[in-house]
Amino acid sequence: MNAITLAEADRRHTLCGNARIRYQRVDHQLFRRFSERSRRFLQALSDTESDEYWLDFARTVRRYRFKLMAAPVSFGDGATTVGVKAERLRSFMLRSAAIYPELASSAREAGELLLELAACGDNPMMDRLVSIADAEPEPSTVVMLRDSRLVDLVRHALRLRHMGFEVVSIGAHRCVHEFSRLILIGPTRWFPEHLFSAPQVPKIEVVSYRWNRSRWRPHLTFACSNSARPPSGGEDTADDGDGDVEELWPELDWQALAQRHTSGFDESPGHESHEPVEARLFSLQGGYGVFLEARASSLVIDFDEDEESSVKRVEAREIEPGVCLLLRTIGGGDYVVPVADRLLGARAPTLRQAQGLWKQLLRNQVRDSSLLEVSIALIDLGSHRANEGNVRNWMSQRSIKPQDPRDFSAIMKLIGREHEFDSYWKMMGDIHAAHQRSGQAIRKRLLEQVRATDVTALVKTGRMEFVLPEAEGGRLTAFRVEGRSPHLDLVPASRCGHPFPLSE
Amino acid sequence: MKTGLGEMLRVPADGDFLPLPGWARFFVELGAALSMRTHDDNRRVIIASATPTRAFAAAFCAVGIVGVRAEIPVATDATTHFEYLTTLPDRTTVTYQEDLKKKRKGWLIRCVTENGQGFVVVQFQAQRHGGLTYKIPAARSLTVQVVDDELSALPREVISQTVRVQPGLMGAILGRSMLNAFLQHSRLECVIVGNESLLREEIQRTQFSVLPPSNAAVSGKLQDILRVRGLTGGNQSYRSELYSATGTEGCSPSDEPPPVVIFDGSLAFLRWIAAWPKAHWVAVLDRSDARFDDAAGEINRLYVGERVNGGPPPLRQQVPPSLECMGFEVPR
Numbered sequence: 001m002n003a004i005t006l007a008e009a010d011r012r013h014t015l016c017g018n019a020r021i022r023y024q025r026v027d028h029q030l031f032r033r034f035s036e037r038s039r040r041f042l043q044a045l046s047d048t049e050s051d052e053y054w055l056d057f058a059r060t061v062r063r064y065r066f067k068l069m070a071a072p073v074s075f076g077d078g079a080t081t082v083g084v085k086a087e088r089l090r091s092f093m094l095r096s097a098a099i100y101p102e103l104a105s106s107a108r109e110a111g112e113l114l115l116e117l118a119a120c121g122d123n124p125m126m127d128r129l130v131s132i133a134d135a136e137p138e139p140s141t142v143v144m145l146r147d148s149r150l151v152d153l154v155r156h157a158l159r160l161r162h163m164g165f166e167v168v169s170i171g172a173h174r175c176v177h178e179f180s181r182l183i184l185i186g187p188t189r190w191f192p193e194h195l196f197s198a199p200q201v202p203k204i205e206v207v208s209y210r211w212n213r214s215r216w217r218p219h220l221t222f223a224c225s226n227s228a229r230p231p232s233g234g235e236d237t238a239d240d241g242d243g244d245v246e247e248l249w250p251e252l253d254w255q256a257l258a259q260r261h262t263s264g265f266d267e268s269p270g271h272e273s274h275e276p277v278e279a280r281l282f283s284l285q286g287g288y289g290v291f292l293e294a295r296a297s298s299l300v301i302d303f304d305e306d307e308e309s310s311v312k313r314v315e316a317r318e319i320e321p322g323v324c325l326l327l328r329t330i331g332g333g334d335y336v337v338p339v340a341d342r343l344l345g346a347r348a349p350t351l352r353q354a355q356g357l358w359k360q361l362l363r364n365q366v367r368d369s370s371l372l373e374v375s376i377a378l379i380d381l382g383s384h385r386a387n388e389g390n391v392r393n394w395m396s397q398r399s400i401k402p403q404d405p406r407d408f409s410a411i412m413k414l415i416g417r418e419h420e421f422d423s424y425w426k427m428m429g430d431i432h433a434a435h436q437r438s439g440q441a442i443r444k445r446l447l448e449q450v451r452a453t454d455v456t457a458l459v460k461t462g463r464m465e466f467v468l469p470e471a472e473g474g475r476l477t478a479f480r481v482e483g484r485s486p487h488l489d490l491v492p493a494s495r496c497g498h499p500f501p502l503s504e
Numbered sequence: 505m506k507t508g509l510g511e512m513l514r515v516p517a518d519g520d521f522l523p524l525p526g527w528a529r530f531f532v533e534l535g536a537a538l539s540m541r542t543h544d545d546n547r548r549v550i551i552a553s554a555t556p557t558r559a560f561a562a563a564f565c566a567v568g569i570v571g572v573r574a575e576i577p578v579a580t581d582a583t584t585h586f587e588y589l590t591t592l593p594d595r596t597t598v599t600y601q602e603d604l605k606k607k608r609k610g611w612l613i614r615c616v617t618e619n620g621q622g623f624v625v626v627q628f629q630a631q632r633h634g635g636l637t638y639k640i641p642a643a644r645s646l647t648v649q650v651v652d653d654e655l656s657a658l659p660r661e662v663i664s665q666t667v668r669v670q671p672g673l674m675g676a677i678l679g680r681s682m683l684n685a686f687l688q689h690s691r692l693e694c695v696i697v698g699n700e701s702l703l704r705e706e707i708q709r710t711q712f713s714v715l716p717p718s719n720a721a722v723s724g725k726l727q728d729i730l731r732v733r734g735l736t737g738g739n740q741s742y743r744s745e746l747y748s749a750t751g752t753e754g755c756s757p758s759d760e761p762p763p764v765v766i767f768d769g770s771l772a773f774l775r776w777i778a779a780w781p782k783a784h785w786v787a788v789l790d791r792s793d794a795r796f797d798d799a800a801g802e803i804n805r806l807y808v809g810e811r812v813n814g815g816p817p818p819l820r821q822q823v824p825p826s827l828e829c830m831g832f833e834v835p836r
Contacts, residue, residue: 003705006515009559010525016556016826173792198556198791221554221789222830223804226819304771304794306700306748322794 008177012200019199024132025210025243028124031068031075032211034113038065039245041106048103057092060084061110066250068117069209070186071150072125072143073157079118081153086115125185126157128207132183133163138203142166142179146190146249148462148482149287168460171285171322171480174303175460176200183207187214190249213246254281254485261289261500262491275363276490277396278389280316282325284479285462289502290327291491292316295393298497299326299335299443301450301478303459311447313439324458324478326446326466327499335476339438344430354427355400361415363395374414383410396493400435401428442468446476509536509571510564512677514713514721521713521721527555527824528564534821535568538764538784539693541818547833549784549818552803554828558790562696562768563706565786567729569694569764570743574678574686574729581691586622586645590615597654599665600626600638601647601688609663611655612648613637624648630658646689672724676714690741692733692760695783697776698768700748707746708735749775770799777802782836803830810834 004012038061045054060082068078093111096104129143143158145151148169155167165183168175173192176182177200184191187208196204196216208214258281279291292298297313301324305312319325328335341348366374371388378386384406393399394411402408405425412421445468458464462480479499510529514521524532538549555561589612596612610628617623622642629636640648655663671683678686696703707730713721727735733742745762749772766786767773770793789799811832819831 003702004557004559006525006528006560006710009557010527012556012559013525013527013824013826192792194556194791194796221800221828222552223807224830224832226823226829226831304699305750308701309748309750320794 004177012177012198015199015202016197019202019204021196021199021204021206021216023214024128024205024207026124026128026207027210028122030113030117030120030122031124032209034110034117035065035069035209035211035245037106037113038062038110041103041110044103044106053096053099054103054107057089057096057107057111060089061114062250064114064117066247067147067150069212069247070146070190071154072123072129072185072207073150073153074123074126075117075120077123077153077157079114081150084114084118086118089115123157125207126161129158129163129165129183130161132205132207133165136181136203138181139164140179141181141183142168142176142201143183143185144172144176144191144195145169146186148285148480151286151461166460169285169462169482171462171482172460175456181205186249187212187243187247188216189214189246208243210243211245212243215242252283252483254487257281257289257502258291258485258489258491260503261291262489262495275395275493277392277398277493277496278488279491279496280488281485282316282319282481283483283502284325284499285482286479287502288479288499290325290479290499291489291496292319292325293396293398293493293496294488296398296496297439299439299446299476300324300481301326301446301455301458303455308447311443311450313443319481319484321481321483324462324464324480326476326478327497329465329475329477329499335442336435336438339442340431340434343434343437347430351427351431354424355431356397358411358415358417358424359395359397361417362391362411365414366391366395377414378407378410381410381413383407386410398493398496400432401425445469508533509568509677512714512716513567513673514715516711516713516721516723521715524564527826528560530821530824530827531561531564532568532571534786534819535565535570535694535764535766536572537568537820538565538786538818539569539572541784544815544836546836547812547815548782548836549831549833550787550803550806551785551819551829551831552787552789552800554789554791554796554800556791556826558698558769558788558793559702560706560710561788562698562766562786563703563726563730565766565788566694566696566744567726570731571677571729573691573693574674574743575682577682577685582643582645585648586615586624586642589624589645589648592650597651598626598648599651600628600640601649605666607665609651609655609665611658612650615642627658628662630660633660636662649690670724670728672728673712673714673722673726674724674728676716676719676722677729686741686743688741690733691743692745692762693743694764694766695745695747695762695780696732696766696768697747697772697779698749698766699772700746703746703768704735707732747776769793770795773799774802806834807832 042058042062045058064078064082064084067082068075089111093108096107143165145154148171151167151169158165158167170191173195179201181203182201183205185207188196188206197218206214278294280294282290282292284290294316297315299311299313300319301311303310344351371391375386375388375391384404386407394402408425409421412418412424446466449466458478464478466476466478468476510524510532513524515524541549592612594613598610598612600608602608608628610626613625613627615622615624623639624645625637625639626648627635627637671687674683674686707726710725711723712726713723715721731741731743733745736742749769762780762783764786765780765783767776768788770789773787774795787803789796807830811834815833818833819829823829
C-alpha cells in the first residue's frame with residue numbers, strides 16, 4: 001500500500017459528497033429475451049434437482065449470460081469465448097426432447113436464442129461506451145470488469161476502436177484513483193461497496209442492462225452513527241427506475257473445479273509425484289488456478305502489510321484474496337528446493353536420496369494396508385501425532401520430516417530402519433535448515449526487487465514477472481489471488497504449485 | 505495553548521499556509537476531547553470512524569491527544585516514579601537528564617530519605633577515578649530513567665551525551681517553560697497501531713506549519729508533537745508509541761498502559777483488539793480495507809453487547825460529511 005499525500009487524502013474526503021454516479025441503461029431485445037428464458041430454464045432445473053445430464057448445457061447458458069452482462073464484447077465473440085458449439089447444442093436439444101420433455105422446451109427456448117445471439121455481431125455495451133466517450137471525452141478513464149478473464153478481450157476490442165481506456169478487473173481497485181472517470185460494466189452489486197461509498201474518482205458510470213437491479217443504495221455502517229446521513233457516493237443521475245432482476249455474480253463451483261482439474265492422474269499409485277496430498281484450490285487473476293499443499297507455505301506479496309513484511313511466506317490457509325502469490329512458472333513448482341540443493345552442495349543427492357527412501361518405504365506401508373492402519377501402527381510405536389492427515393503429509397516429498405522426533409522414531413521403526421534413526425534425523429534436519437535459508441534468501445532478493453520495481457503494474461494487472469538469479473529461484477510470476485476454495489481436496493503432489501488455466 | 509491545535513496547524517502550499525481540511529481538524533479535536541475526558545475507573549470510550557481513506561486520520565487524532573496533554577505537567581507523577589526507582593536493584597543502569605541538552609549515564613546506587621526529603625543517588629564514574637555521584641531530589645526523579653544498554657562497570661570518564669532536541673512545531677505551540685518540561689519528560693499518552701511505514705511517512709516526512717498568533721510560521725513534522733518512542737532517536741523523551749499491525753501481539757515495552765489506543769485500519773483493530781482492554785479506543789476503519797466489514801461487525805457487536813448508557817456523550821463534535829462515526833462506552 002503506497003502512502004498518499006494529505007492533498008490526495010483531502011481529495012478523497014471531498015469526493016465522498018461530490019462524486020457523480022450515472023447509471024447507463026443498455027437494452028437489447030434479443031439478449032433480454034435470452035436472459036429471461038435462460039433464468040426460467042435454470043430455475044426449473046434447480047426445482048427438479050435434475051441429474052448431471054444438464055450440467056454442461058446449464059453451465060454454457062449461465063456462463064454466456066454472465067459474460068455478456070459483464071463485458072462489452074459482441075454476442076458472437078461472447079459465444080466463442082464460452083465455447084458454444086452450434087451443432088452440438090442443436091443435437092443436445094433434440095435429444096433432450098425425448099428424454100426430459102418437461103425441461104426440454106424451456107431449454108430449447110434458451111438454447112435457440114443463444115444460437116441466434118451467437119450469430120449476431122451486436123455489442124450494445126460497447127456502443128454505449130463509444131457514446132460515453134463521444135459525449136464526454138475524458139482522457140483518463142478506466143473500465144472495470146467483474147471477470148478478470150475478460151480483461152484482455154475487452155482491451156483488444158477497445159484498441160480496435162481506438163479508445164484509450166484502461167481496462168482492469170475488480171482486484172485492481174487500488175489503482176482507480178489514478179484516473180478521473182471509472183466505468184463499471186455490470187450491476188453495482190458485482191463491485192466492491194467502497195467504490196461508491198468512498199469514491200476515488202469524480203465520475204462513475206455504471207453500464208448495465210436495463211433489467212438488472214443496479215443502483216447503489218447508501219447505508220449506515222454502524223449500529224448507531226452520529227453522522228447526519230449515510231455516506232453518499234454523490235449525485236445519482238439515473239433517469240429512470242431500477243431494474244427488476246437482481247442477479248448476483250455466480251460463485252465458483254469449487255468442488256466441480258477441483259474434480260475437473262485433478263482427474264487423469266491414475267498412473268502408478270506408489271509413485272511419489274502422484275501420491276495424493278491435501279491441497280486447496282485458488283483462483284488467480286486472468287482465469288488461472290493453482291493447488292497449494294495445505295501444510296506447505298508459499299511466498300506472497302501483500303500490499304496491506306508494512307513494506308518490510310510485504311513479501312512473506314505463509315501457509316495456504318492464510319492466503320486471502322487480494323494478495324499476490326508468487327509461483328514458479330518456468331522450471332517446476334517449488335522454487336525453494338533447487339536453491340536449497342545448491343546450498344547443500346555435494347551432499348544434496350545423498351540427503352535427497354535418504355529423504356526419498358524413508359518416504360517411499362512409508363508409502364509402501366500405506367499401499368500394503370491403509371492410511372488408518374499405518375496411523376494406528378505408528379501410535380503403537382510411540383508416535384504422538386500420527387493421524388491420517390499427518391501421515392499423508394509425512395509421505396509427501398514436499399514435507400521434510402515430522403517436527404517431533406518421537407513421530408520420526410515411530411516411522412523409522414515401522415519401516416525397519418530403527419537403527420538409522422540418528423543419522424536420518426540429522427540428515428533431515430540439514431535439509432530443513434537449507435530450506436529455511438533458501439526461503440530467506442529468495443524472500444530477501446524478492447523484497448529488494450519489489451522495492452526497486454514499480455509495482456503499479458502488478459496492482460493494475462494482477463500479474464507480474466520477477467526474474468531472480470537462477471541460483472536464487474529463477475523466474476517467478478506474481479498472480480493476484482481472486483478466490484479460494486472453502487475446502488481441501490486430495491490432489492496429486494505433482495499438481496501443487498503449478499498454475500493452470502481454470503476452465504469452469 | 506489558547507487557540508485550538510487543529511486551527512494552529514497549517515499545510516504549507518506554494519508559499520501560503522493553508523488551514524487543515526475539516527475532516528483533519530475533526531480528528532485533532534476528537535483526540536483532544538478524548539484526552540480531556542474525566543477519568544472513570546468503571547468505563548471507557550470506544551469511537552469508531554468509517555473513512556474514505558485511512559491516511560492521516562490516526563496521526564491527527566494522536567496529535568490532538570498529545571497536544572492537549574502537553575500542557576499537563578509530568579512532574580505530578582514524580583512521586584510515583586521515585587517510588588518505582590526505590591524498588592530497583594543497586595547498580596541498575598540509568599541516564600540522568602541534567603538539562604535540556606545534556607544526559608549522563610551511570611548506576612542507580614540507592615534511594616534515600618534525608619530530613620523527610622527523598623533523593624535518588626546516581627554514580628557516574630568509577631570510585632578510583634573520582635567516583636562522581638549526584639543526589640537528585642525526588643521531585644526531579646523523572647530526570648532519571650532506566651535504560652536497556654547496561655553498564656557492566658562504571659567508566660573512568662563520565663559518559664555524557666549531548667541531546668539534540670528540536671522542538672519544531674511544538675516550539676510554536678507551547679510556552680518556554682512548558683516546552684522544556686515537554687521535551688525532557690516522557691509520558692505515554694497514546695499508542696497507534698497500524699501500517700508502520702505509512703504512519704512513519706505521515707508522521708516523520710510530511711511537512712506542516714504552525715502559525716502562532718503574533719509570530720512567524722514554524723515548520724516541522726507531526727513527530728515534533730507526537731514524539732513517537734523509538735522515532736525520536738537515542739534515549740529522548742517520548743509521548744506516544746507506534747506498533748505494526750502485523751507485529752506480534754504483546755504489551756507495551758514501557759509497561760506503561762496507554763490511556764488511548766488508536767487502531768489505524770481494520771486489520772490493526774482485528775489483530776490487536778485484545779491487547780489494551782483498559783484503554784479508550786479509536787478505530788479508524790478505511791472503507792476500502794479488505795477486512796472493513798469484519799471490523800465494523802466487531803464494533804457493532806461491542807455496541808450491542810457491551811455498551812453502558814448514562815455517561816456524557818462520547819462524541820460531541822460535528823461529524824464531517826465524508827465520515828461516519830459512532831461513540832459509546834463499555835465497562836472498563
